[in-house]
Amino acid sequence: MDSILEIRGLTKVYPGGLTALQGVDLDIRKGEIFALLGPNGAGKTTLIGAVCGLVRPTSGTIRAFGEDMRTHWRSLRARIGLVPQELATDMFEKVIHSVNYSRGLFGLAPDPAKIEEILRALSLWDKRDEQIRALSGGMKRRLLIAKALAHEPELLFLDEPTAGVDVELRRGMWQQIAKLRELGTTVILTTHYIEEAEEMADRVGIIQAGRIRMVEQKAVMMKQLGRTEARITLARPLAQLPGTLNGFSVSLTDGGSELSYRGGDGAGGGKAEVADLTKALIAAGIDYTSLDIRESSLEEIFVDLLDGAEQ
Amino acid sequence: MIVFNVRSTWTIYKREVMRALRTAMQSILGPVLTTMLYFVVFGAAIGGRLDSGMAGVNYGAFIVPGLLLLTLLTESTSNGSFGIYMPRFTGAIYEPLSAPVGVGETLVGFVGAAATKSLILAAIILVTATFFVDYTIIHPLYALGFILLVSASFSLFGFILGIWADSFEKLGVVPVLILVPLTFLGGTFYSIDMLPEPWRTIAMVNPVVYLVNGLRWCFYGSSDVSIGVSLAMTLVFLAICVGFIAWIFKTGWRLRT
Numbered sequence: 001m002d003s004i005l006e007i008r009g010l011t012k013v014y015p016g017g018l019t020a021l022q023g024v025d026l027d028i029r030k031g032e033i034f035a036l037l038g039p040n041g042a043g044k045t046t047l048i049g050a051v052c053g054l055v056r057p058t059s060g061t062i063r064a065f066g067e068d069m070r071t072h073w074r075s076l077r078a079r080i081g082l083v084p085q086e087l088a089t090d091m092f093e094k095v096i097h098s099v100n101y102s103r104g105l106f107g108l109a110p111d112p113a114k115i116e117e118i119l120r121a122l123s124l125w126d127k128r129d130e131q132i133r134a135l136s137g138g139m140k141r142r143l144l145i146a147k148a149l150a151h152e153p154e155l156l157f158l159d160e161p162t163a164g165v166d167v168e169l170r171r172g173m174w175q176q177i178a179k180l181r182e183l184g185t186t187v188i189l190t191t192h193y194i195e196e197a198e199e200m201a202d203r204v205g206i207i208q209a210g211r212i213r214m215v216e217q218k219a220v221m222m223k224q225l226g227r228t229e230a231r232i233t234l235a236r237p238l239a240q241l242p243g244t245l246n247g248f249s250v251s252l253t254d255g256g257s258e259l260s261y262r263g264g265d266g267a268g269g270g271k272a273e274v275a276d277l278t279k280a281l282i283a284a285g286i287d288y289t290s291l292d293i294r295e296s297s298l299e300e301i302f303v304d305l306l307d308g309a310e311q
Numbered sequence: 312m313i314v315f316n317v318r319s320t321w322t323i324y325k326r327e328v329m330r331a332l333r334t335a336m337q338s339i340l341g342p343v344l345t346t347m348l349y350f351v352v353f354g355a356a357i358g359g360r361l362d363s364g365m366a367g368v369n370y371g372a373f374i375v376p377g378l379l380l381l382t383l384l385t386e387s388t389s390n391g392s393f394g395i396y397m398p399r400f401t402g403a404i405y406e407p408l409s410a411p412v413g414v415g416e417t418l419v420g421f422v423g424a425a426a427t428k429s430l431i432l433a434a435i436i437l438v439t440a441t442f443f444v445d446y447t448i449i450h451p452l453y454a455l456g457f458i459l460l461v462s463a464s465f466s467l468f469g470f471i472l473g474i475w476a477d478s479f480e481k482l483g484v485v486p487v488l489i490l491v492p493l494t495f496l497g498g499t500f501y502s503i504d505m506l507p508e509p510w511r512t513i514a515m516v517n518p519v520v521y522l523v524n525g526l527r528w529c530f531y532g533s534s535d536v537s538i539g540v541s542l543a544m545t546l547v548f549l550a551i552c553v554g555f556i557a558w559i560f561k562t563g564w565r566l567r568t
Contacts, residue, residue, distance in 0.1 A: 053408055056568070077409060086402045088402030090330070090403060091401075102406060103414070107316045107410075109318065147500070270482075
């Protein structure tokens, strides 16, 4: 698939000496939803800022749509949209004026039909004549998305798009983002709601301390790093594991009254092993009263990966 | 190749002018009322008792250029600084910074709007002043040019202040603590020739003296300083502001991290 954004050796050292990005290499493919995950201060917003012209990189190159951002910034910025993390806009302005302003700022002629389409899609059309300060937090966040879409960008950055948004609205925004992908817009979103990445992203990148730790297809990442976890509550506690269970990744927990399994590959391989484990328990005459089995989430993979990197 | 995005510029300009109209009570009526009070107190009330006038002109008429300039300097600076400081303060600056607009479009948009507001103020003040004092403008085209030049220069100066300031307090410091005193001491209410030495020589260091006298020459054809020197000083100030802003955009000082 074609790269729409190529970042090579991107480094940003702030004047105070803080290194926010350290030699970041990243390729974003056309038409995908890419989730950049990382803890606070990992460099997510700095990375977005460097691409969008808000941050001056210390070194490295950024190419978008095959051209260098430094030399072709005008034509490239016109094709890139940004939804910032903060609710940053003139709160006394009317919704419709604010969105029209965003379109005009990017050099496009007024297009009332397009603006209406965007505002309707984001359920803001009825609020078009309201001052922004009168909108709810969720509406303000959707307005920022409307402003970013006003110039019809091909590449859209969403910096923590659902921060502070309730669950219902968050799901609504996920649907909007999915629609954007259907229209061909490439979306890069940063989030620390892992569920968000799990729900929407095609690929996931993990950034920590200014370095990209991993970039992978979400499904591949889940398969490679995911695990099956099972907890088997025993009818009678065991003092030690019987030898027949030696081949399984199990351990006794909760004073010997529970058998914990953690293994597999995140693609369901663990489930078959748990089935074998239960057969082995029955064969060994070990009775159990309940069985709880689940696949590890992207969040656990993320936490494990960061913990591993820190150690 | 020089690229200039007219639509983006117009968008910034229109929004800034609309913002001023939205706050017309504060940004237009306030300064007009203040200036009118000066005309009433100093021009009509006190000036009416100064039979000899000043520099050959009725005192009420004499202070018109100075008061007009006081408004132009303070309002241009205030408008220019507020226009760029507010988006910096709210974070909305991300939009123009991430848009395909460069220094030219940003300056013409923000500074042009600030200067426009000052020109609207100047026009209102000149019209309403006719109700309180009799004045003439001998060189109307020069006056228009000079007012344009001063508005643009101090809107640029305000733009620099708006980028420099990191608090509302700093935003107000320069207009209140520097510009207003310099204007009052720059011959707004009197002729510099009235000052004894060494105060007269010291007064000539005040750059506002050249601005007040430049505008006074446009009104009455005579002033303490030649119009050539006044124009030259204003152009130098304009050039310094443009150069500084070009440096700001080149380095990203206080705009881009």
